[in-house]
Amino acid sequence: MASKPASMSLPPIDPSKLISLSTAYWGSQTLLTANRLGLFDVLSSGPLRASDIAEKMSLDPRMTGLFLNACVGLGLCEKSDGLFSNARVSEVFLTTNSPASMQNSMSFMDDIYATWGDLEQALRSGQPAKAATTYLGNNKEQTRHFVYSMHDRAMAIGRALPDVVDLSGRKKLLDVGGGPGTFSAMLTARYGGLQAEVLELPGVADVAEEILKATAADDRVSMIRGNYHETEFGSGYDAVLMSGMFHRESAENCQRLIEKATNCLEPGGIVIVNDVFADADGTTPEFSALFGITMMLTADDGCVHADADVSAWMEASGLEDVTTCAFPPPMPHRVVTGIKP
Ligand SMILES: C[S@@+](CC[C@H](N)C(=O)[O-])C[C@H]1O[C@@H](n2cnc3c(N)ncnc32)[C@H](O)[C@@H]1O
Structure with a gap:
């Protein structure tokens, strides 16, 4: 984008809506990655330190600390005395053994995350970015995610x-x-x-x-x-x-x-x-x-x-x-x- 000269006086409009929309995928990807990694199942057995979580899940300890803090910031996890645990919403909807589990639904959203990156191409071509046949039979794993996601x-x-x-x-x-x-x-x-x-x-x-x-x-x-x-x-x-x-x-x-x-x-x-x-x-x-x-x-x-x-x-x-x-x-x-x- 070409730069424009800064105006001397700012317009009286709050840009926070734009900031939150332009960064909304940060939160989506944090949630979808935590679900993909099985974080909420790991935390379901009780509170843990970041270093223990990293070890259990074979993750980098420094990055895991930052990741977990973001999960807390998003309301997916809680943190007390350095111990991380599931927020109630994650325990109920994002753990395997919960009767209300929506893990598969999250996995399907994960499957189409990259597809959203092709929005411009779809608008130009008039064609969907992902063939429906992929998740309606052709790709067995994605079909399972889709059908179980509908079930969840x-x-x-x-x-x-x-x-x-x-x-x-x-x-x-x-x-x-x-x-x-x-x-x-x-x-x-x-x-x-x-x-x-x-x-x-x-x-x-x-x-x-x-x-x-x-x-x-x-x-x-x-x-x-x-x-x-x-x-x-x-x-x-x-x-x-x-x-x-x-x-x-x-x-x-x-x-x-x-x-x-x-x-x-x-x-x-x-x-x-x-x-x-x-x-x-x-x-x-x-x-x-x-x-x-x-x-x-x-x-x-x-x-x-x-x-x-x-x-x-x-x-x-x-x-x-x-x-x-x-x-x-x-x-x-x-x-x-x-x-x-
Ligand atoms: C979003 S799902 C809804 C599933 C279910 N009715 C529900 O509400 O949970 C749409 C369903 O339509 C099915 N479907 C799409 N095209 C179809 C077709 N031509 N013949 C039969 N089923 C089809 C898909 O396989 C998929 O399971």
């Missing part, structure tokens, strides 16, 4: 779905692009008599089956290997869930999927679309606007839609009682539902 996320912050959507009395759910099947597992556990089928790409379905078996949900939830654009949805369902997959599809594809979902339902059946949505002009909430960039970098048609558009598509498909409901914090998910007359 649903377990930790997606538990609200069965409260947000009432499936009482419903018997057969089709979960389109259902990933690990975790939402199906939660819904079928909550609503007795409900069975679910998860339509997924083969590489993801393999990992999902492993998760369903390990969580003893495989008697209520089964996998259908296929491609939701090409595979027939069949008939006889009284609920269709499409969660977290509209953000990888164009508006036209979303409309087609809503029509396919509507057609496979019995009268009175419900279509449920759950996702990160933006407000009508696409700029808010801030998380949603940034999520749109993450998706455009990692999927061919990646984007963020407005829930108002989904409502309109549902109405155009003939669905009635179209309703939007916000997920409870911290995730800005919204759930749009419509009933087949």
Whole structure:
């Protein structure tokens, strides 16, 4: 950037927003590296000195001290009398044995950290910086991170779905692009008599089956290997869930999927679309606007839609009682539902 002469008087605008945005990746990379190294599992067994942590984790002692101080500064760790321990948020969400562990979700964010570095190139080429096939089957490790990340996320912050959507009395759910099947597992556990089928790409379905078996949900939830654009949805369902997959599809594809979902339902059946949505002009909430960039970098048609558009598509498909409901914090998910007359 060319230098400009310094002005004699400073404008009365606070630049701290710019400073914090330009350095935000410092914090992200500290968190993701600590997660990758397994720091929070090491500290889970009790407080330790920096030198002991460095030794246990085969790290450079001087740098480890600086790194740990930054973890404390970020609120990930605590420090008392020279001993480091996990902050409560890290103990609950970043340790392997916690039922609310989000370690895999952090690993997936780690996998796409470098992808964000290619933002300019993507904007110039119009192509995603990372091929979705990498983490949807082709690269086994990244596929596992992705599928387990979806599972962790649903377990930790997606538990609200069965409260947000009432499936009482419903018997057969089709979960389109259902990933690990975790939402199906939660819904079928909550609503007795409900069975679910998860339509997924083969590489993801393999990992999902492993998760369903390990969580003893495989008697209520089964996998259908296929491609939701090409595979027939069949008939006889009284609920269709499409969660977290509209953000990888164009508006036209979303409309087609809503029509396919509507057609496979019995009268009175419900279509449920759950996702990160933006407000009508696409700029808010801030998380949603940034999520749109993450998706455009990692999927061919990646984007963020407005829930108002989904409502309109549902109405155009003939669905009635179209309703939007916000997920409870911290995730800005919204759930749009419509009933087949
Ligand atoms: C963000 S994940 C959401 C997973 C799950 N529904 C949830 O909300 O946790 C999107 C899912 O759509 C699946 N998917 C993407 N394209 C697909 C296609 N053409 N056919 C079937 N599944 C697809 C991906 O494999 C992935 O599991």
